[in-house]
Amino acid sequence: MVLAILPWYTGILLALAAFFGMHHIVTRVLLNRATYTDAVTQSPYFAGIITASIIWVVYAWVTRLLQQQSHPIGHLFFALSVGLCAYNFFRAITLDPGTCPKPSSDEELKQIIEDLASEGRLNGQTFCIQCMARKPLRSKHCRVCDKCVARSDHHCPWVWNCVGSNNHRQFLLFVLTLVVGIVLFDYLTYAYYAGAPLPTNPAEISPSCPLPLEACAITSYDSFLISVAIWATLQLTWTSLLLGSQLWQVARQMTTLEVSNLGRYGFMGGRGGASLTGQMGHRQNRFTANQLPGVDSEDASLAGGEVSGGAHSHRRGGFLMNLLGFDRFTKGKAVDGLTRASKASNPFDLGVVSNCKDFWSNGKELGVEYDKLYDVPLEGFREAKARRNEEEQGELPGGSTGLRKSGTPRTGLFMGLTSPFRSANRSGYEPVSQV
16 A cells, blocks of 8 residues: 555655564564564464455455446456365364374373384484374474474464465365466456556656656556556465475375475385484483574484584574475475485375375375374385275175274274385385385
8 A cells, every 4th residue: 555655765664664673573572582583383364365355356356346237257257266265275284284192091002102112213303302102104293382293394484374284176176276266366456457548748747757657657647556556466476386396295195294304214114214313302401502593393304413603504594484384395405305305215206197086185195194103114105005995795704904094993003014015116215115
């Protein structure tokens, strides 16, 4: 509104001042934080920005663009995109991302610790010291939500929630419909100005406008609409990159966390992992030389131990990258890991079509429940699923597989490790040995 009311030479400066003032009020007064970036991601602040942006775009569409008599198909698809975007945005916020189960008793916890210790696998990758529970494969303890999330992708401040197995589909649909909606909004805005009676007399155009005459005529005709369109288009930059990376990861049966950790422990962990003390670092050794400020202890090894001279630069530039969701691809050895992604042995990869089916069905294609998946079957997921189906049909002697089994509760602690044989069709996958 400031840009729409005031001239250029004062409007831009006062609009920036208004933005800074509102941000200051939210962070320092309402949230009562010591800095502008301190723990703001734990609040619904950024989710509020997305909500307000959707509201203003819809307001501009209803009061201006919808009055056009042309482009009915464009308006229809825009309405569908906005509706689906708002719905999936709300679902991504409210759905549980996939909280991993905890032991129901001290005896069960003791048994889990004893079993892992006897196998030499009691480490930060298999056991969460914060939740005091065994960590499933592809899970991660989120220090913002303070819980272990199954098939964790990342913690997204824009949806005020973790993105995991239970809400990853809603998050992807939200980003997809957001990109489509912005593109359609820009198209309808272009059509609106193309058919509008723009002023041609220079006297009717603000003399303070530094743009070419035609652009100044557009902004003078409806400054509010062009401001909303510019703001929406700015969101199109990072959302397009985020959508592309998410689609690529779904096709490869990977998550953002796994992509960023390719350079850390090979690929997806198998049976390897960080030490238990490494996971405890952000609580007991928070200010030690091995801990970077603002870096999750489980991810500290991504920084390669380069603390001196790099900590402050990571803190300054890392916040923006974290908001945009790209920090996982830029810190530590993630870049080296990305170069090896096409050659990495992935035990969960069933091909593009099957990977997409597994993503959409939340593990049904692999035959697993990600919140209780504790190990990779020795013969591979395809063979384990086929063997389980044969056992259910009575063609093989019964036995506990630890994989998804309709209507039958799981009683075994380990999942997928009961088979005494290995299959040759494992695409060369070998679990990472114990660190």
